[in-house]
Structures are given as C-alpha cells and as structure tokens.
Amino acid sequence: MSGVFHASILFLVSAGLQVVFGVQKIFNLACGSFYALGAYVGVSAVQAYAAAGGPAGFFIVPLALAGLAIGLVGVVVERGLLRFVYERDETFQLLLTFALVLMLEDAIRLTWGTSPLSTGGMYLVYGQVRILGAAVPVYNLIVIAASLVIAVGIGALLTRTAFGRIIRAAADNREMAEALGVDMRWLYARVFTLGTALGTLGGALVIPATAAMSEMGIELIVEAFAVVVIGGLGSMRGAFVGALTVGVLRSVAISTYPELEMLLIYLIVIAVLVLRPRGLFGTAATAT
Amino acid sequence: MMGRVVLALAGAGVLAVPLVAPTYHVLLMLPFMAYGVVLLGLNLLFGYTGLVSFGHALFIGVGAYTGAFLTSKFGVRSLEAILVASAVLGALVAAPVAALCVRYVKIYFGMLTLAFGMVFYTFVLKFYRVTGGDEGTPYLRPSLLGFGLEGIPKTDYLIGPYYYYSLVVLALAAAVMWRVVHSPFGLCLKTIRDNPAKAETLGISVGRYRWYAFMISAVYASAGGALLGAPIGNVDPTLAYWTHSGNLVFMTLLGGFASFFGPLVGAFAFIYLEDALKSLAPSFWRLIFGAILAAIVIFAPGGLMGLVRRARPLGVSRA
Numbered sequence: 001m002s003g004v005f006h007a008s009i010l011f012l013v014s015a016g017l018q019v020v021f022g023v024q025k026i027f028n029l030a031c032g033s034f035y036a037l038g039a040y041v042g043v044s045a046v047q048a049y050a051a052a053g054g055p056a057g058f059f060i061v062p063l064a065l066a067g068l069a070i071g072l073v074g075v076v077v078e079r080g081l082l083r084f085v086y087e088r089d090e091t092f093q094l095l096l097t098f099a100l101v102l103m104l105e106d107a108i109r110l111t112w113g114t115s116p117l118s119t120g121g122m123y124l125v126y127g128q129v130r131i132l133g134a135a136v137p138v139y140n141l142i143v144i145a146a147s148l149v150i151a152v153g154i155g156a157l158l159t160r161t162a163f164g165r166i167i168r169a170a171a172d173n174r175e176m177a178e179a180l181g182v183d184m185r186w187l188y189a190r191v192f193t194l195g196t197a198l199g200t201l202g203g204a205l206v207i208p209a210t211a212a213m214s215e216m217g218i219e220l221i222v223e224a225f226a227v228v229v230i231g232g233l234g235s236m237r238g239a240f241v242g243a244l245t246v247g248v249l250r251s252v253a254i255s256t257y258p259e260l261e262m263l264l265i266y267l268i269v270i271a272v273l274v275l276r277p278r279g280l281f282g283t284a285a286t287a288t
Numbered sequence: 289m290m291g292r293v294v295l296a297l298a299g300a301g302v303l304a305v306p307l308v309a310p311t312y313h314v315l316l317m318l319p320f321m322a323y324g325v326v327l328l329g330l331n332l333l334f335g336y337t338g339l340v341s342f343g344h345a346l347f348i349g350v351g352a353y354t355g356a357f358l359t360s361k362f363g364v365r366s367l368e369a370i371l372v373a374s375a376v377l378g379a380l381v382a383a384p385v386a387a388l389c390v391r392y393v394k395i396y397f398g399m400l401t402l403a404f405g406m407v408f409y410t411f412v413l414k415f416y417r418v419t420g421g422d423e424g425t426p427y428l429r430p431s432l433l434g435f436g437l438e439g440i441p442k443t444d445y446l447i448g449p450y451y452y453y454s455l456v457v458l459a460l461a462a463a464v465m466w467r468v469v470h471s472p473f474g475l476c477l478k479t480i481r482d483n484p485a486k487a488e489t490l491g492i493s494v495g496r497y498r499w500y501a502f503m504i505s506a507v508y509a510s511a512g513g514a515l516l517g518a519p520i521g522n523v524d525p526t527l528a529y530w531t532h533s534g535n536l537v538f539m540t541l542l543g544g545f546a547s548f549f550g551p552l553v554g555a556f557a558f559i560y561l562e563d564a565l566k567s568l569a570p571s572f573w574r575l576i577f578g579a580i581l582a583a584i585v586i587f588a589p590g591g592l593m594g595l596v597r598r599a600r601p602l603g604v605s606r607a
Binding site: 027029081084085088090091092094098099100101102103104105106107109218222226229233260261263266267269270273274 | 334340342388391392394395396398399400402403404406407410411414530531534537538541571572573574575577578579581582585586589
C-alpha cells in the first residue's frame, strides 16, 4: 500500500510534467523542484495552522490550499523565463529548466534552511486501518483517493470542457489552433501553471508522511522521468499507469531486494525506450 | 590569424601558470583540463552532430572508477595504463549504449542517455561491496611515465608533474579532435546535424556516423574522468549523477557549442565562476549560477565565444 501512496504522489507530479510537455513541448526538469517547493510551503502552512490553534483533524485543508496556491509561481516562471525560448531549439528549453532547478534549490535552502522539516505528528491524526494484515495510515488512503479524484478531474477537464478541447487542439497542432484564434500566450501561461500546481500539490500532500529535504526535488525528477517514459510522453493515461508501475515496483523492490530498487526501474525505462519509444500510451502528440 | 595569436597566448599562459600563479589557482586548473578533455568529446556530439546527452557523467564515472580500481585494488599505478584502460572500458560500455541511443534524436536521445547514466549511478551506489557505495573508492596517486614520484608532497606533485601531464593530454586530445572535426568525417557529422534527411540521400549512413560520434565522445569523457579523479583522490557516485551531466552541457553552452574552443572556454569559466561564487555567496551560489545559465540561454545562446564574435545569433532555431 505504501507503493500505491507513493504512486499517487508520483502521478500528480508526472501529470504536471505531461500536461506541460503535451502542449508546450517542454520537458520540465524543474518539476521536481516545484514538488520540493510545495512540500516546504505545505510544512509552513501546517505549522502556522497548528500554531493558530486550528483543529488537527482539518490540517489537510491548509496543506492542500498552500500546495495549490504556491503553484501560482508557475505564472512567474512562464512569463518571466520560458516564454523567451519557445522558438528555440529544445536543448535551450531543457537547459533553462535545468537553470530553474539550480535556482529553486538554493531559494528553498535560503528560505527554509538546510535541516529536514516535518509536520510532526499530523501523519497519524486520522489513525490507521488494517488492510491485508498491514497497518495503513488513513492519511495515505485520503491522498490515494484525492489523487484518483484529480485523475478523473483532469480527464473530465481534457475531454469535456472548452479549455480541455483547446489544450488537446494545441497539443495536436499548434499552428492550426493558433490560426483558429487560440491565444497561445494565454494558453501557455495557464497550462504551465496547471502543471506547476499539480507538482506543488503533490509535494504538499507527501509531506505529512515524510520530511521536507532540499534534495527531494532532484531525486523525484528521475522517478517522474521514469513514469513519463514508461507511460509515454504527453499522455495522461500513461502518467497514471506509469506512476502505478514505478510506485509499486519500487516498494516491492525495497522490501525484497533493496539493491535493485531504482536499478530495476531504470532498466524498465530503457527497455521501454528501446522497444517502444513512445511509451505504453504515447500518442501522435509525442512524434518528432 | 587573430585566432592563432590568441591560441598561442592562451597556450603560453597555461604553460606559465604553475610558475607564476598561487598554488590554489594551479590546483583549480586541474579540473579545468580534465573537463576540457571531456567537453571536447561531448561537443563532437552536441555542437557538431546535434545530439544533446544528459548522461555523459556516466563515462566520467567509468573513467574515474577505472583509475580508482586500478590504483587501489589491482596495484596498477601507471597513468598511461589507466588512461588507455579508461578509454577502452568507456568504449566497451558505450558501444551498446550508443547503439541504442543513436536510434533517437532530440528529447528522446537526451532521456535515454539520462536513463543510462542513472543506471550506472544506481549501480555504483548500491553495490557498495565492490564500489564502496557513497563513500567511494580511493584513487591512489598514479605514476607518470614510469616515475613513481612518491617522495614529493601531494601538492607539489599536483602543481608540477601532474599539471603538465594533464596539459599534454589535453593538447593531444584537442589536436586529435581538431583533425576529426575538420576531416570529411567531421563534415558529414555537421551535415547530419543540419539536415539528416539530406545526409542520408547523399549516402551518409546517419545512424552509423552518429554512433561513431557517440563512441569518440565516450572515449574522451572516460579519459577525462580518469584525469579528473586522480587529484581528488577519491571517486564517489555523485560523479555520475544526472546533475553532473547537466553541468557538462551547461559548461559547453557557457563557452559556446558552435565553436571548437568554446567548450574549453566554458570549462574554464565554469570552474572559476563556481569557485568565486562559492566563496562570495556560500549559501546561494547555485541561485546565481542558475540565473547566469538562464541569462545565457535567453540572451546569449552562442555562449562566451558567441559574445566575443558578435556573429549572427548562432544556434537560434536550428531545428
């Protein structure tokens, strides 16, 4: 079950990665840093909430709100940096997000210091239940359910709303969408913010179960990377299946043969890239 | 002509560094020369063939661990033997990796190289019985041209014999690479970069040439890794981490990938910039570093060499 919990968080972050890649064709190396940012902001929000005497049972509300709110940093990043490089070679886009990784890492260290931060005893505030003989914190179940709801929500957003249709149109054929009157600046700012907010929310939600550390971002990015490769770049279904695969395999490997942990996942990534480079659910949007 | 004068001056300057500069700066030149070798190779792939690898730290790792194992576990101390062994091992590892990677271009190539880099990283991190895990493996002082040089203090060894040895390796590597990129082979690579479809119709086997370029760059990176590890004295897995690969691309871009000497300029600038920022702003040097990288990407994609030349905006939308 801890694997599924991890998978839910991974799904949120990789869904953010996917929506950005799908529309903007930018592979955002900084998505892990957004995740770390969300985690730290989440810790601060919960601490402030506890200090203000809020009932412990509702700590998840400020936590999630803080995670979503800090996602607005995506607007700043998109308008302030990324919009200058859309016409450039993707190498430059990749390097710009790498620059973001470096900047955010220190920005986090400067703001919150270097020692790990945690939310204290909030994790078990909802108690535990026994599932198949293993004790599972109820909080994990809440996060799993929330991420399922978000998955369904994103699916509905993409297929049932006007905004979703515009996103899919732009992902398929940018020039045509633009010719039909879609304002790309408007779209890019929103899509990037959506992607960022998914990452920061993932970071905020993971934090009661672990501690916020400055390296958590660059470590998560390689896992999120594995997820999108396995699932297929730009595909939401792919992010879902990929996250489940990576999350569960990781926890199985940790409990059986720890040396293999990430090695196994990278080997699967390579196998997928070699055998089926578009991933399990890669679509035309990923071609060329 | 101007270029030759600058090159001669730079060469003379580098030769004179151990005689005039403080020890500290001489020591900073050692990673510059090692990275110089790595980046000369990386740029054959990046600047000349148009493939951006986010996994070349893998080969630095192969080279550095080869040196560490040979000196500390097999009693081989000769740096010549280490360099040859690193190059051979690097090529052996690269052969299948390159064969798989060059089937893809652009972002997929970058991702596949990143994945291979992380496989190697995870491998050396987890199999600590062999590799020492995150504590690393000691890299004992190698002998140079058969001279043991055990008697002299480590600093004297590094700023004297080892410095000039690295310089010779870098000069040889640069000379060979110069011939490579100015040969018909180098021209073919550029054609592949600019227009792979046309290259194919002209009879160039695009896949095979990309593989050659990858192999050469991997051999350079491995040899550079062997040079890089010796002054540190200990080799640990962070050498192969993906952010290290990212830094390699950063260095190349900083100097200018469109120019032959750009990567060397980039390595030099990167190392001194990193050193200066670390002492000026120990708690937020990465922030400044990232801002500089972002500024280069946005305003000066030609890097330092591009700024010097003030030529046409190189690298803009090459796709």
